[in-house]
Amino acid sequence: MGTQDLDRYNALMEVVRNRMTTRQFDPAQPVPREHIEMVLEAARHGPSGANAQPWHFIVVTDPSVKKKIADYFVEEARKRAKLKMKFPTPNYRGLETAPGFVVVVADFRFVRAFPVLLDGSDLDKLYQQNAERILLQSVAAATMSAHLAAAALGYQVWWVTAIGQDDAQSAMKPLLGVPNDLAVIDIMCFGKPAKPPYKRWKKTLPQIMSWEKFDRKNYMSIADIDRWVEETRHKVMYKDESKVD
Ligand SMILES: Cc1cc2nc3c(=O)[nH]c(=O)nc-3n(C[C@H](O)[C@H](O)[C@H](O)COP(=O)(O)O)c2cc1C
Known part of the structure; x- marks a missing residue:
């Protein structure tokens, strides 16, 4: 290159x-x-x-x-x-x-x-x-x-x-x-x-990328997703990434 x-x-x-x-x-x-x-x-x-x-x-x-x-x-x-x-x-x-x-x-x-x-x-x-x-x-x-x-x-x-x-x-x-x-x-x-x-929260590369096979540690159950919606969604939509833990 x-x-x-x-x-x-x-x-x-x-x-x-x-x-x-x-x-x-x-x-x-x-x-x-x-x-x-x-x-x-x-x-x-x-x-x-x-x-x-x-x-x-x-x-x-x-x-x-x-x-x-x-x-x-x-x-x-x-x-x-x-x-x-x-x-x-x-x-x-x-x-x-x-x-x-x-x-x-x-x-x-x-x-x-x-x-x-x-x-x-x-x-x-x-x-x-x-x-x-x-x-x-x-x-x-x-x-x-x-x-x-x-x-x-x-x-x-x-x-x-x-x-x-x-x-x-x-x-x-x-x-x-x-x-x-x-x-x-x-x-x-x-x-x-x-x-x-302001820059919003983005998942890290390892959180979205798998090699060869789907990385199960990134799999979320419906309960996990519901918790994400409840506890995290509003923060990632309207806050700077530094304010999301
Ligand atoms: C397919 C799609 C639909 C969206 N729809 C809305 C919307 O209806 N209203 C809104 O305020 N933002 C909408 N957004 C913006 C997202 O909320 C925003 O992209 C996300 O929070 C990430 O922030 P960023 O664009 O600064 O990276 C949409 C974005 C995409 C890609």
Whole structure:
């Protein structure tokens, strides 16, 4: 490996490590159109199952549309609180502060491009389920490239997926002119953060990596996971990694 390769790896890792979620942006520091295009240029090169590229990216610049989308999320968070869903919800008002605001749309009809039977059989259901996973991984891969490009340009990012339900689809699609058979799957926000971002807890390499065989010491039972959700989740979501033990 040449030193050039190592330099390139280090430059990439600098971007990877410093991509940090921020949920409140500084609207006084706009993102020029050119940067938005540079960010989506990275998405364009993403890998996808069958090279289907089942994605669309809608750039939102109209503050009133951003506000309407933020309103929806704030209301949805209120509904969830009422349902006693104990998820530590962030303040979705922050959405409307994002100078870079891109709605990610997936075309799930492209599951047809993957190995499926399309005969409505039980076996087909299994293949369809897998095809949906392929499609989601594909859109995530392109989206992640865009997030890294935004981070490389000196912005911080926010990946918002708290959507999914029919209500969200019908609230957002008309605002954005999204055809009914496509799906809004997440929103990518980016810009200069309102406050300095902080590095969140990440598992160590030995905690995620096995050689040859799955390392059983990293296996968690359902009880372990429930304990993690109860005792740790809120810390790793909203605290600096140094404050998580
Ligand atoms: C698939 C995916 C979905 C996410 N959905 C949300 C979301 O709906 N709302 C939110 O505030 N953050 C969301 N996030 C951001 C995560 O909370 C964040 O990435 C995580 O806490 C790790 O922090 P980091 O991005 O600073 O490394 C999502 C991230 C990913 C990758």
